[in-house]
Structures are given as structure tokens and as C-alpha cells.
Amino acid sequence: METVRFEELNISEELNRAIRDMGFEETTPIQAQAIPHILEGKDVIGQAQTGTGKTASFGIPILEMVDPQDQNLQALVLCPTRELAIQVAEEIRKLGKYLQGIKLLPIYGGQPIERQIRSLKKGVQIIIGTPGRVMDHMRRKTLKLDKVKMVVLDEADEMLNMGFREDIETILKDMPKTRQTVLFSATMPKEILEIAKAHQNNPEIVKVVHKELTVPSIEQYYFEVKEKNKFEILTRLIDMYNPKLALIFCNTKKKVDELVSDLQGRGYFADGLHGDMKQSLRDRVMNSFRNGNIEILIATDVAARGIDVDDVEIVINYDVPQDEEYYVHRIGRTGRAGRSGKAFTFVVGKEIYKLKDIQRYTKTKILHQQVPSLNDVEEAKMEILIENIKNIIENEDLSKQIKIAERLLEEDYTAIDLAAALLKMTMRKETEEEIDFDFEDTGSEPGMVRLFMNIGRKQNVRARDIVGAIAGETGLSGKLIGTIDVYDKYTFVEVPKEYAKDVLKIMNNAQIKGKPINVEPANKKR
Ligand SMILES: Nc1ncnc2c1ncn2[C@@H]1O[C@H](COP(=O)(O)OP(=O)(O)OP(=O)(O)O)[C@@H](O)[C@H]1O
Numbered sequence: 001m002e003t004v005r006f007e008e009l010n011i012s013e014e015l016n017r018a019i020r021d022m023g024f025e026e027t028t029p030i031q032a033q034a035i036p037h038i039l040e041g042k043d044v045i046g047q048a049q050t051g052t053g054k055t056a057s058f059g060i061p062i063l064e065m066v067d068p069q070d071q072n073l074q075a076l077v078l079c080p081t082r083e084l085a086i087q088v089a090e091e092i093r094k095l096g097k098y099l100q101g102i103k104l105l106p107i108y109g110g111q112p113i114e115r116q117i118r119s120l121k122k123g124v125q126i127i128i129g130t131p132g133r134v135m136d137h138m139r140r141k142t143l144k145l146d147k148v149k150m151v152v153l154d155e156a157d158e159m160l161n162m163g164f165r166e167d168i169e170t171i172l173k174d175m176p177k178t179r180q181t182v183l184f185s186a187t188m189p190k191e192i193l194e195i196a197k198a199h200q201n202n203p204e205i206v207k208v209v210h211k212e213l214t215v216p217s218i219e220q221y222y223f224e225v226k227e228k229n230k231f232e233i234l235t236r237l238i239d240m241y242n243p244k245l246a247l248i249f250c251n252t253k254k255k256v257d258e259l260v261s262d263l264q265g266r267g268y269f270a271d272g273l274h275g276d277m278k279q280s281l282r283d284r285v286m287n288s289f290r291n292g293n294i295e296i297l298i299a300t301d302v303a304a305r306g307i308d309v310d311d312v313e314i315v316i317n318y319d320v321p322q323d324e325e326y327y328v329h330r331i332g333r334t335g336r337a338g339r340s341g342k343a344f345t346f347v348v349g350k351e352i353y354k355l356k357d358i359q360r361y362t363k364t365k366i367l368h369q370q371v372p373s374l375n376d377v378e379e380a381k382m383e384i385l386i387e388n389i390k391n392i393i394e395n396e397d398l399s400k401q402i403k404i405a406e407r408l409l410e411e412d413y414t415a416i417d418l419a420a421a422l423l424k425m426t427m428r429k430e431t432e433e434e435i436d437f438d439f440e441d442t443g444s445e446p447g448m449v450r451l452f453m454n455i456g457r458k459q460n461v462r463a464r465d466i467v468g469a470i471a472g473e474t475g476l477s478g479k480l481i482g483t484i485d486v487y488d489k490y491t492f493v494e495v496p497k498e499y500a501k502d503v504l505k506i507m508n509n510a511q512i513k514g515k516p517i518n519v520e521p522a523n524k525k526r
């Protein structure tokens, strides 16, 4: 049995309707195997690859089991991080949207506890929380576990890693012995069996076994690099693959902060996530990443587990992870729910041995790849251009444009002439107009000139598009382009004075996302 239809699982029509709304057509293998056992009331240890629907594997049975008439807390899900608690709560909320009278609440540290207490007082049947905050509420007696029928440890192994073992034991001991205990993770080290033995009752072990621990639709590569070249290579990879969203993992918070400011300095829409940030900021960053306002998220392992964001097309291990399991979880942020993805790992010197350990552990091969040259980056961009053109030909209404083309063809131009001219226009390579400006140092550093453009952020032009356009048009590498930011309603870039004239000339003939841009230097003198 690989997958089945949800209808065959004997779950309520309300749930089935929500599942259809979410676009799930059939179960994933872990859902097909785990849901029936959990519905029967059995304890379960569930292991399946990243992004294969473990959340719904416990979310669906929880919603089936909870009695809406009963206001007591009936199900508790423990998650290792705050972001994951929020996300899991959201998924269960979606699944339960047609069920009347079921209340659920995520509770996690960093959020005002009073607000949580008020919500708890109103009666909540399902809680999704981090162990620390759950303990806190237990001590304050604002959370009673004596009516809990089911507890789920999502990322069970990680919660043990993080030193939550005692907390978890305390929490489990506070619940009725008759409760059901369910553990899930993509990795299940042996230590987990100890906690299982102590706290589970004859568990059903559901392993969706594969040859390898990682998802086959994620292409995995590594680059042998020097520490000091990492940043340059990172930007090349991003420019080359142009991912909708990318997630970059560093081993320390400090590195995350540094990388955020370096990438922002180069005009990428990047931001960071780590444990030293205020929760309100963490929430803001996570939301911006989910809705695409941030295209590159740089994070510590706080974002390695469970986080599910559709459009993450690339994961980069800027540092090799300390633990083999972490490699699995980090790269598992891409290639979710059957999608494809790419994972790149930067390896410095002796770290190659760590990579060998990782490959042994995951039973996969991580392929060596040459660092892309600037030429490769150019070529890749060309490929993207060609893809875009094909896409337009195949999917868009071109009747208006075809009329114009027909007119030109009647004038004895060949189709090739036409295409080439248009390509030239798109590639914005040309200008006749001479501009004569004297440039002052208007940038934030001596020798730099600030150029203003008529594009605000609202027009959906990303800083990266601008830098990309300038770099592409002028041949200046990103390094020569200084700060890029929005001042008043204008976007500006800073470039070295000696290039300012060229940049201005070329950019005034260029388009970004099909819109002409108007570039002017600050304090221009004619
Ligand atoms: N049956 C299904 N069909 C299609 N998509 C599904 C199905 N079940 C879950 N999904 C979607 O797949 C994505 C990944 O699911 P989920 O986050 O539960 O994975 P996971 O197994 O918990 O991964 P991880 O180990 O990284 O935590 C989610 O966006 C989820 O909504």
C-alpha cells in the first residue's frame, strides 16, 4: 500500500471537504500508513522523509478525535521551535475549518503570556506549543493536562537534542496514562526508542522506508571553496538560478547577521532568522519570506526543522552543518510535496570528511560541482531569457504583437532580423544618446555617486532586478555597485564616480520588467 484516497480512511465529510480545499488528491504514503493506526487509538512512531505530509498524519486524527462538546484540553502537539508551532497550528486550523466548535491555540515563548492565558481561559481543545512555554503554563496552572487524550511530539528527536528531555518527561508525566502518544520525524536516532519505551504503550512503528533518507527530487551538490570566496560564490549561485525563494543556513547567529547585511548591501531582498531576535521580528521576517517580500532567508538551524514554504527552490549550506541529521532537515526545506529542489553545500578544506559522513548517513551521493564562472552566470541568464520567450510564445495571447510582426515581415525583413532586433531591445545593450554630466560625490562614501530612478518598491521591481540590470548592462560586477535603497519614493543606487556616466547612459535606455526607467544623478550639474 503506497497511497490511498482520503475517502477510504473513514474520516468525517467535514475533514474530507477541507482536505479537498487544500488540494490534496490522495494521501502520501506516511498518511496512508499512520492515520489508520492513530485513528484506532494506537501509539505510533512515524518516520518519513521531509515534506511528505507528516503534519496532516497527526493533524487529521487529532481533529477526528477531539470532542467539540468538551471544553477541556484534549490534544497537545509539541514542536521544537516557535515558527513550527505557528505553522502546525495553521495547518490543523485549515484542516478543521468545517468542524464546528473546535478551538486550537499555538503557545510559544516570546509572545505575551497574558494574552495566551486569556485565550486558554476561554477553553481550548488543541494546543500546539513549544516545551518551554507549555511548562511555563503548567507551573502557573493556566494549562491542565489531566484530560489530554493524545500528545504528539513533532520532530521528537530534535526536542531531545535541544535538551528538552526533562521538560518533555515532566509534561508527559502530567498527563493521564491512558493517553495516546505519537512521535514523528524524518530522522529517528536510537535514543528516541528509549523515550518511546518509557512513555509509549506498545507503539506501532510506521517507517516509510526508502533507500535514502533525503528526498530524491532534491539535486544535491557541493562546492569546494575558500572561506573568503563564499560570499562571491553565493551571489553567483543566486544570480545563476534566480530562485523564487532561497534559504541559506549558517552555523552561527553572527554569520547570519553578517551575511544579511552583505546581501542587503548588494541589493538582494534578504533577511535573517535566528534565536537572538525578538519574537515580533522573527514573525515579521517569516511572514515576509512566506509572501515573497524577502527572497532570501538566512537562518541558523532554528529554521531547519519542519518549516514548509512552497517556493523555496534552493537551499544553501553556507556552512557544513555540525550534525548529519541537520543536513537532512536543512535541505528538506526544498523539494516538498513532490516538488523538485536544489541543495548546495560549501565545503572548506577538511570539512570534506564531514561531508563524507553525511553521505554515509543519508545514503545519498552529493555531487561535486565546479564553482560557476561569471560566464556560466551569463549563460544561465541567457537560458532563463530563452525559457521566458518560449513561455510567452506558448502561453500568452500574442495576436496584437503578431500583427506588428506581420507588418514588418511584409517590409522584407526576415523573421530572424526581427527576433534579433527585439532581443537586442530586451537585452538593453544600446544607446546613442550622449549625456554629459559632471558628477559630484553624492554617495555615502567618497568617490561614489548616487543615482535616482523612478521606480518605487510598489512597482514590484526588486532590488535584485535593478542590480542585475545594472550589472548585466554595464558589465560592472555587483561589487562595484554600492548601497541600493529607497529614498522618498525614489530608488537609488550608488556607483563609483568613474562609472556613473556609463551607468546612467545605459540605464536610461534600459527597461526593468518591461518598464522604461528614468535615471538621474543626485545634484546634477549640466
Ligand atoms: N496528501 C497530500 N497531498 C498533497 N500535499 C500534501 C499532502 N499532505 C500534505 N501535503 C502538503 O505537503 C507539504 C509538506 O507537508 P508537511 O509539512 O506536513 O511535511 P513533513 O513530512 O512534516 O516534513 P518535515 O519533515 O520537513 O517536517 C505541506 O505544504 C502540506 O500541506
Ligand SMILES: [Mg+2]
Residues within 6 Å of the ligand: 054, 055, 154, 306
Ligand atoms: Mg513536519
